[in-house]
Amino acid sequence: MEYGDRPEPSPGVGQVTIRIHSAALNHLDLWVREGWPGLKLPLPHIPGADGAGEIASLGEGVTDWQIGDRVVINANLGCGKCHFCLAGQDNRCADWHLLGETIQGTYAEFVSVPARNLFKLPIEFAFTSAAAAGLVYHTAWHSLITRGNLRAGETILIVGASGGVNTACIAIAKFSGARVIVVGSSKGKLAIADSLGADVLIDRSREEDWSKSVHQATGRKGVDLVVDNVGTTFPLSMKSARKGARILTVGNTGGAKFEIDNRYIFSKHLSIIGSTMGTIKDFHEVMSLVCGGKIRVAVDSTFPLSEARRAQERLQNGEQLGKIALVT
């Protein structure tokens, strides 16, 4: 990855160009950099899904925004025309793209996006917090609230303490009135879960079968929901679940393939609910709460845009506690 000059983009029809003040990092950025079979990108590629800044110019047909408006970008680029998009399920779009994945992203001074992908920020809300919230809070909200139907009073287990989506899940679950149990890989990683209000902390470096502690913490009942974005931890997640529980997944930081014992699924009446990213409605709902100060955002550190490489190294080494952001 190199820092250098690229032509300034101009907005197409229905688009705006944003002057980026802050971009946030996601694991996705590392995967895109490494590439995968079938991913063919015109190089040089600009990574980055998350960004917040000011509108610098308006494309043809854009009437509801003004130059200088402070905005955060929804990285999900649905076509706006297919039956999924028209039904409000744009994250299932037939021609779906993600900013920074197949489209030039936000590790830049300027980026052009469709105007419908913007959320207006209040004057006092920090660009860094807005960028940091973007993708992970959107994804977590869709998984927990829209798909998982999390309700006040339920007990939720979150496997993983410090990554972007997991910290967003902790913050959203606390806002929703749930009791939150977090399994983390070290005392240091659990500290951030603690600061976001998690009720029970379990250090998995001290106990291999942490489902026992989950049962202890729930009076032997098990939890109503599990957030498992690790994957390889599914066997223990299923053990920790009560009968009829929902297991939510939006990723697999531990690897894509693992074995599960099918008997847990049917004998415990488990629902496994997968999703990826979120809808335009989800984005507006969660960003309204974030900007209103109702849901906290954990920012680990900021780097100048020119040091994006060092920022990615921090992410790759798993040193972060919360989101890493770039500032321009």
Ligand SMILES: [Zn+2]
């Ligand atoms: Zn579509």
